[in-house]
Amino acid sequence: MDGAVYHFGQYELDADRRRLSHDGQRIDLESQVVELLCHLVEHRDRVVDRDELLDVVGQQGTVGEAALAAVVHTARRAIGDAGTGQGSIRAVGRGGYQFVAPATVATTAPAIPPGPAPADQEIIRFCRSADGTRIAYATTGEGPPLVKTANWLTHLDIDRTTPMWAHWFDGLTRGRRLIRYDERGCGLSEWDVPGFTLDDLIGDLDSVVDAVGLDRFPLLGVSQGGAVAVAYAARRPERVSRLVLTSAYARGQLIRAGTDAERDAAEVDLNIARAGWRSQDSSFLRYVASQFLADATPAEWDAFAAYRRQTTSSENGLRFLEEFSRIDVSGIAHQVSCPTLIVHARDDARVPVAQALELASLIPDSRLVLLESRNHLFTADDPAWPTFISHLDSFLAE
Structure with a gap:
């Protein structure tokens, strides 16, 4: 039951915000643990089997009983159910679990938010895309809206305290209300998804802006989120004002490879990333991290890899890499009719500057700004970061 708030003992489980509290104090948990708790409490009238729970936590096919038992163990500890008592979550038969503690439904949260979040708060809510996929979205700050399309490697619940993203929220919410969401298969959004096509991603964005109640708004696309933003602006011209x-591109790495050497390089790049996801070998993971954060230290690359593991499963991580390497919006970019600002690092190690030039040549009413940087994602201490924010502020104020 989306929106329900459950009470059991001194604990409160808000199914709408996916939050667990004890005596009014929030308990920070990984998304898989919260998803498992919500599902068990919502289906407390029956035993939930192992396969169903693996689907719920987005790990189907990638982990076994031991890993699921670890998630259950963490959930039990979070609600004071450690030890052999099993007073809240009881193991039943082989691989089944049931929530057995007395629980009451206190309130039901509204499906549509009543208004913007205060500047010092962030509100996380959930909506359903056209195919039923649950999408987590957040609103932060006050003022005119700015919608940011989802991009790989986000987790709404922890991004504001992650060094890779924290400065983005300080910059993007200054005098504005930022609306962002987790990609399907990622963060707090549903991990086990029926489809991952461009149409699905556009549908997710539609569901978010409809839930927030926006008719027309400026749209920001970062990295692969830029391709989704281009497609959305082309297909929904009545909604996108700017x-x-x-760090965006029109064509994914495999699509834009025009020679045998470029195709070989694209395959090698994907294979290294695949190896990193599957083996968690630090050398592979650092290589991938260095493409996103070229000027970072090895310790920062390791932190990037650790954060990446929090955002999604290895199975979905591989799926993202392969899907985005084949995305192509070059055929519809010319349909974008709103004013467009394209900002790119001259020496972007992940997406070559040629992709920014291609976007600028395809989108009619566009302007291009190239910044002196090697980082795919501008860091807080990158001289290009305040310059980017200055250009964005000026462009949105026009």
Whole structure:
């Protein structure tokens, strides 16, 4: 039951915000643990089997009973159910679990938010895309809206305290209300998804802006989120007032490879990333991290890899890499009719500057700004970061 708030003992489980509290104090948990708790409490009238729980936590096919038992163990500890008592979550038969503690439903949260979040708060809510996929979205700050399309490697619940993203929220929410969401298969959004096509991603964005109640708004696309933003602006011209693209591309790595050497390089790049996801070998993971954060230290690359593991499963991580390497919006980019700002690092190690030039040549009413940087994602201490924010502020104020 989306929106229900459950009470059991001194604990409160808000199924709408996916939050667990004890005596009014929030308990920070990984998304898989919260998802498992919500599912068990919502289906407390029956035993939930192992396969169903693996689907719920987005790990089907990638982990076994031991890993699921670890998630259950963490959930039990979070609600004071450690030890052999099993007073809240009881193991039943082989691989089944049931929530057995007395629980009451206190309130039901509204499906549509009543208004913007205060500047010092962030509100996380959930909506359903056209195919039923649950999408987590957040609103932060006050003022005119700015919608940011989802991009790989986000987790709404922890991003504001992650060094890779924290400065983005300080910059993007200054005098504005930022609306962002987790990609399907990622963060707090549903991990086990029926489809992952461009149409699905556009549908997710539609569901978010409809839930927030926006008719027309500026749209920001970062990295692969830029391709989704271009497609959305082309297909929904009545909704997008201005478009900002940074570190973006029209064609994924495999699609834009025009020679045998470029195709070989693209395959090697994907294979290294695949090896990193599957083996968690630090050398592979650092290579991938260095493409996103070229000027970072090895310790920062390791932190990036650790954060990446929090955002999604290895199975979905591989799926993202392969899907985005084949995305192609070059055929519809010319249909974008709103003013567009394209910002790109001259020496972007992940997406070559040629992709920014291609976008600028395809989108009619566009302007291109190239910044002196090697980082795919501008860091807080990158001289290009305040310059990017200055260009974005000026463009949105026009």
